[in-house]
Amino acid sequence: MGLNVVLRSAVMRGLAGGPRVLLVACPGGTAVRLAAEAAVGERGGRLALTPAEADVLLVAGEPAAELRSAVDVLWGQMPGPRRLGQAARARDVGAVLEALLPGRGDGGRAARSAPWAPSGGDGETARLGEPVMAGRGEDRDGLRLDVLRVPLGPVLPDWPAGLVVDTVVQGDVVQRAGGRVLPFAGPRRPPFWHAGKSPDARRRRTAAAHLDSLGRLLAVAGWEAAAREARRLRDRLLDGEPERGVRADVGAWRRRVERSRTLRWATDGLGVLTPADAAGLGVSGPAARARAPHDATARWRRWLEEADGLLAGGPVRDGGPRGSATVEAVPPSRGLLAAAVERMPGRELSAARLLLASLDPDPDELAAGRAPGGTRGVGVR
Structure with a gap:
């Protein structure tokens, strides 16, 4: 630096x-x-x-x-x-x-606040996300460009927890991608967004999950003010505030988001996932219900629509906010991750991040029911 x-x-x-x-x-x-x-x-x-x-x-x-x-x-x-x-x-x-916080601790590293001591960095390890040279390859125009291995995650801001997407990039365009989730270290619990025994609790939790996904997508798109508002609305629901009051503010915020030409420009045509594609990958939930043209714009609009419907008292349609598990008990987020990495080749890295955010697989779902320390991955060439 x-x-x-x-x-x-x-x-x-x-x-x-x-x-x-x-x-x-x-x-x-x-x-x-x-x-x-x-x-x-x-x-x-x-x-x-x-x-x-x-x-x-x-x-x-x-x-x-x-x-x-x-x-x-x-x-x-x-x-x-x-x-x-x-x-x-x-x-x-x-x-x-x-x-x-500054002025309230010991003025040093505060490493004692973590159960392990950091091994330093400071020249001892490669910079996070630094591309690794993998050779040279032909570009479509006949130029020879560097082919790099670039891992996305697991600690990018506004990125699913513990998810790693290993990409092979030529120029700034993804050529291949594969996804995997790092193992749990703590006690295994049901996915957070699936909690809620009563219909009211499940409806509130699902609406909050959609707002959480929207906040991540808006942040990746660079609209931080709208992302912060999505998170504030999410937190009000999780804190138990009456749904009627939250819904009024969600409506005003939703209109502002839907009017954004810049957001639509960034997401129009990105990551088209047709109903047939969704069925083949085991994708259900809002991503499968997004209307034509079935792109990223349609998916974030569907989140907005379903969150508003839930706050109006509408029913929860699936076993979780991202859909229902298949008959083989495969979590819906596995299909969402597969859909994302299949659609990354040919996209620039920034578009690949936005594509993933528009599908927003939940690593807690991906790791649920897996043996401790195991990993699963999906990828395409």
């Missing part, structure tokens, strides 16, 4: 007025991640988009070995002063974050 980048990030952190928290969510740690996002906002902070602009690194959940290694790399990329902490449970987030 150059001196100018360090100085610029330090100035921006000072101007921000609150902590800039780089949040790493672990598989199975959805409840902790939601609590952390809310706690950062309550303390006047912002979620950082890069290590260079962060002063706090907060791990939400319990990371297994590979995810710990990724956290070590992030730590090595952060300029000082920097602090590291981990909250294994949602109820621990407030206390851990308070201990990490």
Whole structure:
């Protein structure tokens, strides 16, 4: 990292007025991640988009070995002063974050707030997401371009927890992609978004899940203000606020989102998933119900429509917000991940990220029912 980048990030952190928290969510740690996002906002902070602009690194959940290694790399990329902490449970987030805020801890790394000591970074490990040279290949125009292996995840901002999409890129265009989910480290629990025994609780939880997915997509698209509002509305539902009041604000926010020409320009025609394709991949839920032309725009519109319908008292249509498991008990998110990686070749990396966000597979679903420490992957050539 150059001196100018360090100085610029330090100035921006000072101007921000609150902590800039780089949040790493672990598989199975959805409840902790939601609590952390809310706690950062309550303390006047912002979620950082890069290590260079962060002063706090907060791990939400319990990371297994590979995810710990990724956290070590992030730590090595952060300029000082920097602090590291981990909250294994949602109820621990407030206390851990308070201990990490500038002026309230010990002024050092705060590594004692995590059960492991970071192995440094600082020149000891490759930079996270750094492309690895894999050879040279012919471009469509006859030019010989570098062929690079570029992993997306597992610790990108606004990225599904613990998901890794391994890509082969020529120029800035994806040639091949394959997805996998890192293993759980903590106790195995049902997916967070499937909770809720009563119809009212399931309806509220499902609407909140759609708002969570919308917040991630809007953030990846670069519309951070709309993403923050989606998360605030989500949190109000999860906090038990009456649905009628939340629905009124969802309606006003929805109209603003649907009128955005910039958002539609970014998502129109992206990742078309026809009903026949969805059926073949085992995709159900909102992604399968999206109307023609069945692209990313149709999918985020479907999330908006179904969230509003649920808040109006409509029924929950599936076993979870992403659909129902197949007769072979395959989670719907497995089909969503397969649909995403199949449609990445030929796309630039930024479009590939937006494509994945428009399908938003849930790693908690992908890992549920799997033997501890196991991984599953899907990919195409």
